[in-house]
């Protein structure tokens with residue numbers, strides 16, 4: 348029997364009473380496991396295995412898919428599940444994990460980032476949600492080996508100066524200086540406040556980022572740039 352600390356990513360009903368779960372574990376990354384009988388009315392297991400829950404999960408493995416023998420929720424993140432907007436954003440994150448992570452590829456740093464994010468996001472007041480969310484995504488890309496270039500031009504490699512217009516190029520993987528932008532495709536204009544935010548996101552833990560003040564408009568624009576960056580890289 349294996350014991351995992353896991354964040355439940357998703358579940359799929361199979362057969363009459365069963366469910367297949369996808370777990371993101373601290374120990375070995377993504378694990379698929381069967382929950383037998385979890386949909387029976389008397390079963391108590393399902394409540395500890397809801398997507399977006401941090402749980403201790405015991406899996407018996409022989410050949411093929413492991414079977415969940417027991418699970419204890421460590422944190423339900425109730426404040427996320429009771430809040431439609433928060434839940435909507437978290438489900439997008441969980442989906443990203445199920446789509447882009449292979450089974451048994453351990454990454455403790457990514458696990459800790461997700462755990463830390465869920466815990467902070469559950470507690471966050473409405474005015475802090477957006478900065479947390481935005482910074483989480485950029486930190487996730489960075490942890491997965493896609494760190495956007497924010498210090499020098501992603502094309503000519505000259506140090507970015509304080510003044511002048513700048514652009515973000517998803518395909519070049521970072522900021523492009525005012526001299527390089529002509530002829531480039533799919534550029535998004537990026538403000539100096541947005542560049543500052545990006546640098547703060549990449550250099551600081553979430554708890555510090557929570558203290559940063561950012562205007563909603565800047566975060567919104569950064570969100571558009573981030574979705575383009577995600578489309579290009581993942």
Ligand SMILES: [Zn+2]
Nearest residue numbers: 500503524527
């Ligand atoms: Zn340049």
